[in-house]
Amino acid sequence: MTQSVVVQVGQCGNQVGCRFWDLALREHAHVNKKGLYDEALSSFFRNVDSRKCDGEAHFVGGRIQHLKARAVLVDMEEGVVNEILHGPLREMFDSTQLLTDVSGSGNNWAVGHMTYGSAYREQIVDKLRKAAEHCDCLQCFFLIHSMGGGTGSGLGTKVLSLLEEEFPEVCRIVTSIYPSAEDDVVTSPYNSILAMRELTEHADCVLPVENQSLVDIVKKIKHISDSGKPGTVIRRESAVISGQGGLIGAEKPFDAMNNIVANLLLNITSSARFEGSLNMDLNEIAMNLVPFPRLHYLVPSLTPLYTLADVSVPSRRLKPSLPFVSWNQEGWKTGLCSVPPVGHSHSLLALANNTCVKTTFMELRERFTKLYRKKAHLHHYLHVEGMEQSHFSEALSSLSSLIEEYQQLDATKGRFMPDAPRLRIAR
Template sequence: MTQSVVLQIGQCGNQVGRQFWERALKEHAEYNEDGTFDESLNTFFRNVDTRFTPARDLPLKRGAQIASLRARAVLIDMEEGVVNEVLSGPLADVFDTHQTVTNVSGSGNNWAVGYFTYGQTHKEQISDTVRIAVEQCDCLQSFILLHSMGGGTGSGLGTYVLELLHDEYPSVYRFVTAVYPSKDDDVITSPYNSVLAMHQLQQHADCVIPVENQALQDIVEVVDHQTKGRLKRNSAVTGPDTKKSKPWDRMNSIVANTLLNMTSSSRFAGSLNVDVNEITTNLVPFPGMHFLTCSLSPLYDLADVRVPPRRLDQMFSDAFDPSFQLAKCHPRKGILTACALMVRGNVEVSDIRRNIDRVKSKLHFVKWNQEGWKTGLCAQPPVGQRHALLCMANNTCLHETFSNVRSRFLQLYRKRAFRHHYTTHGMDEDRFTAALASLDHLLSLYSDVEATSDSEPQQLPDIDVL
């Protein structure tokens, strides 16, 4: 099997990453009954002998027992607090100190500080740390980046690292989970940071999963209301079991579970496996239009362990329900160019096809790709659940989401407010206009798809066979 390296950048990226690794270990512990280091574990973990310094990798061979697991991860933050929490917490043994790049002063909510100041200062250290992680892989398939869009380190240094990966490893897929701030975010400069970061995402990422804080908060509130405190421990919105859990831990759990489901086919067997590189191939129809809507179902189960038979059908309805989306958008109001349904658990392919036939009449696909469905089926369900469904789609409904980001940017930009904080840290003011033009281009791509969604595909001339 192939391997992936996770790069978690900034406070948000490292908090989501901590949830991801905790839950990944629980999944593998659930299904790895004999304690062997197999290809499934090898996707995200190394098996090492800690009697040596640095720890030595043990070969992957049939029947090899787990000695000590190390995550294939790089932890980066310009404030060392969260990284230190990870290294001193329950997951301390999963990471080595040489996997971290930290500073103490932070980026001050400024994209330019993260990108120019810390990017250039730590370029060599980041490059060497990533190179070590890459060299420890037998067949590296993808980088998975986790960072926010509103803060300085996540948006600035996060996209600097993305550009660095694009330059040094151009053939390795780059997936980004980007967490967007809510409208009432307490970072006043977050609209600048978001638009400047989006410019980099359009240029250097292969796929981006935009996640909005407001959408995550709404999901948690709805679940609290509907379950009345009867939430199962292993549901997607349950945070850590520790008493020190923070309010955003439950929101981060949703993102972590999304990543686990996205990579399930890379880690476990199934009748319809979908590797992460297939997501790009099947869901990105045009260059630059690689932002995907995401939904996860079920988000919760009640105390009853038995899932009603209708639950499977309900999952497919949930996938296109706005209250299940990780971004504030309405899938049924947009135009889909392609859609992936990744199912986990004991589900028949015929059930998937039946549900696709049932829901597609309520969706709007472009005429030139009416059968644009990619399906995956992984045999292993999430821990504590019978089935799960992850829906990833290229949908023009994100037009409204990104238009809101643009509007918030222009409110500051037209008044020339706060611009000097960016130009004094090595950023040319032309970057503002270039980033805005890049966002406008993305919005025009969505508008073009919506305008031509009902047109017939262009007829190409027949190929002459010599």
């Protein structure tokens, strides 16, 4: 059985990571009724009690004792990490996995990438190596971060380059939370564009998640739940709702949104953790879905996000009606896992590598240009040692080149394929 290490960077990355570990434990507790430490658990957890290597791992209240998460937690503000260390997940981590500071990156990519990246380089590498040494067969690093803030975008992409440098043969899958147009961080377009260049150069796959999309999804589900109509009560264990976060109860403001991202990662890895009629190796994602190395931005789609408490949804069948380019007619990879997410009878995750992401990138470039044209807030970046104005122009050039590559592929669509829906689900 292979193992993966989750690297959480910044406030957003650690908040999503917290939901991931909580839901992962609940998922394994639901399947592993006897609490045995098995190969499925070993994919994301290690047993630190040598007396229990082949015996019981002891689930307690949905938790499992004697386990440590295969994770590295990094943040230049200690608030979120401290919350984790004082919360119900506190026994899942120890000091060798944590790296924090107190001042933060001031929403400045340069501070995160250059100042903290240089100051903490050796400590970050040491913690990554220790996490890797605990793995018998390390297959993948999952990096979780946001694009708008300073630590997530700056230090997050620095960690990504260190992963490539130290573990060049290990797959790097990045989940990036992109800021909305109304983001309250005025410099988020700068941070995002500077981070984009690093993602394009150093990641194997990037799963872009728009913050505004998460907001819209949660609002829509909450509207359904609050409508009071018969048959609109959402089952408590649905993907958006968990035991401690969600739309009702003592949840935190972003728990429901973070649960969606956490469930996305759980779905990606379910076939690698549990038995199924058609298992899929994580390395196959990049092998099958990334024909051009720079165009590795995969659009994730997940359904269902919730299940109504008094409605039984019939089994679905996927009708393969995707149009493919002439030179890649077999660009379709399927994995079938026998274990659905907790609270659901079934689940479908689709990762699509197509040109629709260029719209998001073009909007991001437009927001960047509005700031950069006036040189607004630029001095905050240029005061950081090692930061030059050329970093901005090079990052903008990299993004424009990426958009152009997508546009060139778009131009061939009319010659090779008709317009058609990407997915059609039939009952």
